[in-house]
Amino acid sequence: MDLFDMRRNFSLKTLEENEVLSNPIDMFQIWLKEAIDSKSMEPNAMTLSTATKDGKPSSRVVLLKQVKTEGFVFFTNYESKKGKQIADNNYCALNFVWHELERQVRIEGIAGKISGEESDTYFEVRPEKSKLGAWASPQSQIIPDRAYLEALNMDYNLKFKGKDIPRPENWGGYIVKPYLIEFWQGRPNRLHDRIQYILTDNGWKIERLAP
Numbered sequence: 001m002d003l004f005d006m007r008r009n010f011s012l013k014t015l016e017e018n019e020v021l022s023n024p025i026d027m028f029q030i031w032l033k034e035a036i037d038s039k040s041m042e043p044n045a046m047t048l049s050t051a052t053k054d055g056k057p058s059s060r061v062v063l064l065k066q067v068k069t070e071g072f073v074f075f076t077n078y079e080s081k082k083g084k085q086i087a088d089n090n091y092c093a094l095n096f097v098w099h100e101l102e103r104q105v106r107i108e109g110i111a112g113k114i115s116g117e118e119s120d121t122y123f124e125v126r127p128e129k130s131k132l133g134a135w136a137s138p139q140s141q142i143i144p145d146r147a148y149l150e151a152l153n154m155d156y157n158l159k160f161k162g163k164d165i166p167r168p169e170n171w172g173g174y175i176v177k178p179y180l181i182e183f184w185q186g187r188p189n190r191l192h193d194r195i196q197y198i199l200t201d202n203g204w205k206i207e208r209l210a211p
């Protein structure tokens with residue numbers, strides 16, 4: 001395996017200042033739809049980076065579940081490692097990579113919890129087994145073994161048998177409200193296109209970055 005020799009010359013598309021929309025969330029919606037149409041695997045999967053109060057970062061993949069005019073929504077356990085980091089430091093970053101389109105989107109923003117009612121709306125449409133999983137998993141905590149998790153799952157299965165499964169209090173959504181969004185389009189010979197939006201007092205400012 002020779003990683004030194006492994007590279008791809010990007011040539012599918014271009015990204016010009018005169019073709020981008022003035023609002024980056026509208027622009028994101030177009031790119032997301034194109035990623036879905038391109039049969040990209042898990043097009044709504046994004047890397048979420050959070051950090052501790054003193055700036056030690058950590059990343060993991062979560063699923064984008066809603067794009068609102070104000071930001072990007074995902075769901076998780078509020079007591080997980082990411083949940084604790086967001087409680088201490090609400091700055092975070094999101095990253096999408098759509099290899100089929102040779103595209104990347106980078107987002108920087110501020111995370112906050114969505115309302116309990118909004119979280120309920122999504123929880124209600126989840127499959128029953130996912131609902132039980134939300135109850136059974138003490139996400140990010142150390143557990144003795146797999147059997148422990150399966151026993152917890154079984155306990156909740158019995159507890160809620162024949163009943164509606166409510167949303168656990170410690171499970172719900174966050175919205176990341178962006179102040180920076182960058183659209184990256186791979187181009188030949190590493191001369192890629194990068195268009196960055198930064199939120200200013202006068203709205204979104206659009207600039208080109210060197211690749």
Ligand SMILES: Cc1cc2nc3c(=O)[nH]c(=O)nc-3n(C[C@H](O)[C@H](O)[C@H](O)COP(=O)(O)O)c2cc1C
Nearest residue numbers: 042045060061062063075076077080081082083140
């Ligand atoms: C494709 C993919 C999608 C995922 N989606 C979610 C998600 O939407 N919410 C979530 O809490 N974890 C999701 N996970 C698991 C997270 O990556 C992570 O393991 C978990 O949230 C615990 O992270 P933490 O300990 O940093 O809080 C996903 C993982 C993958 C690979």
